[in-house]
Amino acid sequence: MKQDPDMPATSIAPTDSTRIDSISDFNLNDYVPFLINRGATRVAADFGSGLKPHGVNITVWRLLASLNQHSSQRIGELSDFTGIEMWTVSRVVSRLEQDGMVERHRGDEDARGVIVSLTPAGRTLVEALIPEAQRYESVILEGFSSEEARCLRTLLDRLFENMRR
Amino acid sequence: MKQDPDMPATSIAPTDSTRIDSISDFNLNDYVPFLINRGATRVAADFGSGLKPHGVNITVWRLLASLNQHSSQRIGELSDFTGIEMWTVSRVVSRLEQDGMVERHRGDEDARGVIVSLTPAGRTLVEALIPEAQRYESVILEGFSSEEARCLRTLLDRLFENMRR
């Protein structure tokens, strides 16, 4: 077993629960991609279960909220803004169209693009979800000062920008 | 269309790209659950595609890395630590067991629990993945001071603690 050369060998095995068994110095608790995925997995499960009574999952919510903000966007723009792969956006939008929540039509300038916009029913749905979303955010940010929350938002945003390359 | 009563009506429609169409004051760019999910979706896609040559996806990587850190854990502990639902952990562990990357046996103290541990092959695999993981982290944290990175880690960790309730 590899050992830190700066540390003297010890014959007493550590037994506390925070002991790290890994032979490398890699620590998941400090590994940002892990921390983000872990948080997001839980957000999807927790907030997602709150959305279920509305017949909506996390992906649908994110797309609807995105459309609520910029009332009509191309499939590719929705994908860029939300980080959801284009093929998934395409299929989710198809279902939302069937359900009468969005409309889809070819771009005017460039007919390769497909422009998606909320119907009145779609807007009504998003507006019903927003208060729940805000309530949920306040739960997960419990104990955060407004300074800390602002800091988290900024850093997450910069992270996302880095991922665009 | 509703209009902010504090703002005088204007006949000139705003045309800049940052315009918000929503009638409410809800802004996704400041909404933490959205920012986290967006980041995580991209991490899963980007880092995930780097993992594919190793026959591993993001969920498998997270579980292997978790086992690398605490060499044997129960299914429920893996679920708690990673945020992945237990039924998913159970199934992924089954596949990893078939592939010879982990071993599974009933708990000694309490035989309801199932204890999972890495095999030598599993440990070899994780150790091959760690350098790639570190490289990926450095890409997404480009431009972050060590102070900022530390801050992000701390805040993400507190967020996760809040979600445990």
Added chain:
DNA sequence: GCAACATACTTGTATTTGCAACCACTGCCG
């Protein structure tokens, strides 16, 4: 003005995940 290539999106199929119902084991109470 028409190949040839690029961009924007869609879709068939395979894999992964979510849910609910289930099985395995423990600890407690009579």
Added chain:
DNA sequence: CGGCAGTGGTTGCAAATACAAGTATGTTGC
């Protein structure tokens, strides 16, 4: 010790997502 509530884990089936291969439109060079 026998039932029975509680905890930990698994699994059949449905829904969601990933990938690769497709269609539709636009742009460029000849």
